[in-house]
Amino acid sequence: MNGLRLTVNGLPVAEHVEPRTSLADLLRENLNLTGTHLGCEQGVCGACTVFVDGVPVRSCISTAVSCSGADVRTIESFDADPLMGELREAFNKHHALQCGFCTPGMLVMARDIVERLGDADEERIRLELAGNLCRCTGYAGIVKAIRSVVLARQAAGTAPSLGAPQGLGPAGSGHGQVTEAKPRQAMTPPIPASSPKSAKLGKLAATAPSVKQSFVIEFPPETVWSRFGDVPAMVPCIPGASLVGRTDDGNFQVSMRVKMGPIGAQFAGTANQQRNDDMLTGVIHGSGRDERSGSLARGELSYALHEMNGGAATRVDLEVTYSLSGALGQFARGGIVTHFIAAITAQFADNLKRSLSPEEAPNATQQPRELRLAGSMATALKSWLGATIRKLFSR
Amino acid sequence: MKPVDFRYSRPGTIPEAIELLNEGAGGAKIMAGGQSLGPMLNLRLAQPEQIVDITAIPALTMVTEERDAVVFGACITHAAFEDGRVPDPANGFLRRVAGGIAYRAVRNRGTIGGSLVHADPAADWITTLTALDAELIVATAQGERRVALEAFMMMAFGVHLDDGEFLAGIRIRKFSPAARFGYYKFCRKRGEFAEAMAAVVIDPALNIYRGVIGATQSRPLVLDDIRDLLRGGGESSAPNGAALARARDRVADLGIDDDPITDAMHGNAFARALEQVIA
Numbered sequence: 001m002n003g004l005r006l007t008v009n010g011l012p013v014a015e016h017v018e019p020r021t022s023l024a025d026l027l028r029e030n031l032n033l034t035g036t037h038l039g040c041e042q043g044v045c046g047a048c049t050v051f052v053d054g055v056p057v058r059s060c061i062s063t064a065v066s067c068s069g070a071d072v073r074t075i076e077s078f079d080a081d082p083l084m085g086e087l088r089e090a091f092n093k094h095h096a097l098q099c100g101f102c103t104p105g106m107l108v109m110a111r112d113i114v115e116r117l118g119d120a121d122e123e124r125i126r127l128e129l130a131g132n133l134c135r136c137t138g139y140a141g142i143v144k145a146i147r148s149v150v151l152a153r154q155a156a157g158t159a160p161s162l163g164a165p166q167g168l169g170p171a172g173s174g175h176g177q178v179t180e181a182k183p184r185q186a187m188t189p190p191i192p193a194s195s196p197k198s199a200k201l202g203k204l205a206a207t208a209p210s211v212k213q214s215f216v217i218e219f220p221p222e223t224v225w226s227r228f229g230d231v232p233a234m235v236p237c238i239p240g241a242s243l244v245g246r247t248d249d250g251n252f253q254v255s256m257r258v259k260m261g262p263i264g265a266q267f268a269g270t271a272n273q274q275r276n277d278d279m280l281t282g283v284i285h286g287s288g289r290d291e292r293s294g295s296l297a298r299g300e301l302s303y304a305l306h307e308m309n310g311g312a313a314t315r316v317d318l319e320v321t322y323s324l325s326g327a328l329g330q331f332a333r334g335g336i337v338t339h340f341i342a343a344i345t346a347q348f349a350d351n352l353k354r355s356l357s358p359e360e361a362p363n364a365t366q367q368p369r370e371l372r373l374a375g376s377m378a379t380a381l382k383s384w385l386g387a388t389i390r391k392l393f394s395r
Numbered sequence: 396m397k398p399v400d401f402r403y404s405r406p407g408t409i410p411e412a413i414e415l416l417n418e419g420a421g422g423a424k425i426m427a428g429g430q431s432l433g434p435m436l437n438l439r440l441a442q443p444e445q446i447v448d449i450t451a452i453p454a455l456t457m458v459t460e461e462r463d464a465v466v467f468g469a470c471i472t473h474a475a476f477e478d479g480r481v482p483d484p485a486n487g488f489l490r491r492v493a494g495g496i497a498y499r500a501v502r503n504r505g506t507i508g509g510s511l512v513h514a515d516p517a518a519d520w521i522t523t524l525t526a527l528d529a530e531l532i533v534a535t536a537q538g539e540r541r542v543a544l545e546a547f548m549m550m551a552f553g554v555h556l557d558d559g560e561f562l563a564g565i566r567i568r569k570f571s572p573a574a575r576f577g578y579y580k581f582c583r584k585r586g587e588f589a590e591a592m593a594a595v596v597i598d599p600a601l602n603i604y605r606g607v608i609g610a611t612q613s614r615p616l617v618l619d620d621i622r623d624l625l626r627g628g629g630e631s632s633a634p635n636g637a638a639l640a641r642a643r644d645r646v647a648d649l650g651i652d653d654d655p656i657t658d659a660m661h662g663n664a665f666a667r668a669l670e671q672v673i674a
Contacts, residue, residue: 002403018396018434019403019446026397041397049500055474056500061433065403066426066448112499130585131498168458168468168475170428170504173450178407263440263552264421291440292399318502328440339550339613 009077024059031339052172068176098136118160295326398436409661428504469508484648527593574598579669591660
């Protein structure tokens with residue numbers, strides 16, 4: 001719990017809230033100011049828009065503690081505000097609301113548009129309102145209402161007000177007391193205590209996204225083949241992966257830590273492999289669950305080895321197929337995950353080569369604490385970008 | 396209340412912020428305006444153990460003018476650019492770009508630094524500041540390091556920052572008065588993330604003829620020298636249609652998205668950005 005002081009509708013407020021409490025929840029749940037509405041809670045619908053330090057802000061995606069020391073004004077405090085009075089009347093006259101859910105946010109934005117822009121025409125009003133959704137009116141009445149107030153104020157010669165001078169940082173942020181850094185105990189690693197359950201290893205749909213990659217390695221096929229068969233030696237070559245143990249049915253327990261922007265996931269799961277000694281091909285199946293996000297990942301890595309240079313080298317053809325479901329699945333726009341997997345594969349190839357070379361083995365694999373997108377990721381992307389740029393200028 | 400439980404701290408200096416990051420050992424996340432992080436917290440896509448709010452660090456909301464560049468603190472909002480509350484070394488281009496980011500209520504809190512570190516390929520600053528060849532100032536335990544934006548972004552949502560580092564400032568060179576800037580993006584709706592976008596910067600005095608294609612599935616695609624695409628436009632009075640069509644087809648044929656419709660959108664966005672500088 002963090003102590004929080006701020007001004008709401010002109011009155012000082014002191015509350016103890018969890019840091020994860022949004023400004024909207026503070027207003028609605030702690031202060032009972034339910035005129036601020038919550039629609040999407042991801043900053044898209046605009047229903048929760050309130051004034052913070054005199055400018056409109058989304059209260060659903062701003063934490064209350066970050067607005068410590070700020071001056072917050074909600075729809076409840078505008079009864080005596082002349083401009084809001086004009087807007088209310090105009091909304092009434094032009095049928096600018098039906099169910100009223102979006103109205104508090106609409107009025108906050110409308111007041112900002114009139115004050116800040118002064119001479120907004122219909123097109124500008126529509127652009128400025130794009131962040132506030134209304135499912136009843138089709139916006140026509142809202143736009144007309146705002147435009148009528150703009151015209152009335154122009155006729156009356158009311159100049160737009162610049163409002164309070166604003167800083168350059170996020171509205172409402174940075175006023176509160178600063179916290180001092182204190183040493184604290186080391187975190188325990190977030191690996192789940194229970195051993196991961198063996199997930200079903202069904203075949204992936206034929207439409208699952210896949211990434212193909214080939215590389216040549218300066219070792220005879222037999223050496224590479226035996227390394228692929230040695231799962232404990234293979235797993236550390238996969239960036240972010242580590243071997244946890246073995247299950248009774250012969251599957252390997254693995255964990256894989258992935259970091260992508262603000263998203264961190266730790267997949268715990270199982271892997272097994274099937275090999276064809278005659279064809280020098282194999283498939284590694286893996287699946288795992290990230291406990292925190294409840295996301296499920298499944299993947300297959302197929303490999304085929306081909307002799308090169310009369311047995312002195314081996315070409316490895318890899319194909320990675322994967323599927324991601326749950327919370328992370330929503331986020332993973334197709335191509336992004338494909339590039340991500342391509343980068344993992346490139347780093348895997350590097351690590352595999354390194355682990356096989358006698359002078360560097362056995363501890364030579366680059367083993368990042370998590371899959372972090374650096375190093376060979378950049379190489380992979382550079383080659384992709386390089387190829388596309390070359391294509392552009394070769395005509 | 397939707398996010399996971401996390402600790403929150405608001406350091407007053409850069410070294411304190413770095414200390415907090417190091418204590419967090421990878422579980423700490425920097426937050427400025429929180430306009431990208433907020434939705435991800437609410438969706439529980441991001442589940443940090445600790446949030447380090449850097450908005451109380453005065454240096455991060457400062458603007459420093461150098462002889463040939465302007466350095467912006469990472470916590471300066473899009474709205475500050477839009478309103479012209481900060482100088483614009485690119486002759487009004489930054490102001491124009493900022494005004495098209497998301498919605499006003501988001502721009503009042505969303506920051507230039509936060510947007511760059513979040514590194515959504517479809518975000519405006521990633522593409523436009525790559526076109527301006529911006530340099531980033533990263534705060535580290537040792538002080539700072541500088542890196543070109545082009546090298547900073549590794550992939551979608553992936554940037555070159557270690558656990559104990561964060562973005563402190565953005566340095567943008569001053570362009571000459573004759574510089575021209577083009578920018579076009581396709582959005583389903585105003586304020587939505589773009590499906591295709593392109594930026595073009597022409598500054599003959601600085602020998603810059605750069606085009607950037609954004610909203611790809613990874614990093615922006617940089618075309619370092621687009622002089623050959625300008626022929627048929629520029630000073631001559633010849634109609635630009637042929638040059639624009641050629642530029643559009645070139646970009647569309649890059650196969651950026653492996654999808655003919657999206658590729659055509661990239662091509663058209665590029666042609667429309669180019670049109671703004673050769674018109």
